[in-house]
Amino acid sequence: xxxxxxxxxxxxxxxxxxxxxxxxxxxxxxxxxxxxxxxxxxxxxxxxxxxxxxxxxxxxxxxxxxxxxxxxxxxxxxxxxxxxxxxxxxxxxxxxxxxxxxxxxxxx
Amino acid sequence: xxxxxxxxxxxxxxxxxxxxxxxxxxxxxxxxxxxxxxxxxxxxxxxxxxxxxxxxxxxxxxxxxxxxxxxxxxxxxxxxxxxxxxxxxxxxxxxxxxxxxxxxxxxxxxxxxxxxxxxxxxxxxxxxxxxxxxxxxxxxxxxxxxxxxxxxxxxxxxxxxxxxxxxxxxxx
Numbered sequence: 001x002x003x004x005x006x007x008x009x010x011x012x013x014x015x016x017x018x019x020x021x022x023x024x025x026x027x028x029x030x031x032x033x034x035x036x037x038x039x040x041x042x043x044x045x046x047x048x049x050x051x052x053x054x055x056x057x058x059x060x061x062x063x064x065x066x067x068x069x070x071x072x073x074x075x076x077x078x079x080x081x082x083x084x085x086x087x088x089x090x091x092x093x094x095x096x097x098x099x100x101x102x103x104x105x106x107x108x
Numbered sequence: 109x110x111x112x113x114x115x116x117x118x119x120x121x122x123x124x125x126x127x128x129x130x131x132x133x134x135x136x137x138x139x140x141x142x143x144x145x146x147x148x149x150x151x152x153x154x155x156x157x158x159x160x161x162x163x164x165x166x167x168x169x170x171x172x173x174x175x176x177x178x179x180x181x182x183x184x185x186x187x188x189x190x191x192x193x194x195x196x197x198x199x200x201x202x203x204x205x206x207x208x209x210x211x212x213x214x215x216x217x218x219x220x221x222x223x224x225x226x227x228x229x230x231x232x233x234x235x236x237x238x239x240x241x242x243x244x245x246x247x248x249x250x251x252x253x254x255x256x257x258x259x260x261x262x263x264x265x266x267x268x269x270x271x272x273x274x275x276x277x278x279x280x
Contacts (some may be wrong), residue, residue: 009263012270013263017232021236047156063269
């Protein structure tokens with residue numbers, strides 16, 4: 001391999017290239033860690049967290065119990081009529097319970 | 109991550125410099141390319157991009173950057189690299205050996221322009237970093253026999269160029 005090393009041309013080339021090579025060799029560029037990474041949140045961790053959130057959302061969408069709304073249809077649809085609406089029935093007036101089903105909408 | 113970056117710099121910066129120098133034969137430009145190449149590496153690392161073969165990545169980026177700079181320099185100046193201006197006479201007198209050395213280096217640099225970029229990369233690694241042929245082959249992703257052949261051919265061509273300029277390779 002070093003048949004190249006003993007020839008005058010090699011000496012000249014070696015001198016030339018060594019004179020071109022920077023001395024001292026430049027140091028690495030000064031780099032600053034981005035703030036989010038300095039806090040310990042690596043891009044991989046952020047991506048993992050995002051993927052986990054998406055997975056949880058997907059699971060909720062698939063496995064969310066659909067019959068909750070069926071059992072409590074009044075909550076979903078509201079009262080069938082105004083008389084069914086408990087909010088419209090007045091059972092107490094000035095602290096006394098009214099007799100029967102007297103309500104403002106049906107005073108008799 | 110900064111330690112990882114520094115380890116890449118320690119391992120590959122000289123090869124990156126050699127590749128950049130091989131394109132433009134200008135040490136200052138090679139220094140700029142070196143810095144920019146590693147800044148790009150840092151940006152990729154900050155983005156979380158996984159670079160599987162950092163050496164090959166760095167050398168590819170350095171080649172592209174050096175190529176861009178050489179093209180823009182050519183389009184700006186319409187001429188070759190400013191390193192050739194080293195041959196211009198100085199106003200101050202220099203000792204004779206310094207003059208001779210500068211002249212020789214100018215001739216070598218001019219002869220280098222006759223070679224391909226890859227041949228110049230190989231010569232730079234061989235003579236500025238004292239790399240052996242297997243090391244050059246590994247750094248540049250070439251077969252050792254190809255490096256050997258290219259190195260021999262490049263040397264022969266350079267010797268011919270120097271002889272044509274009246275510099276005999278056996279004498280100085």
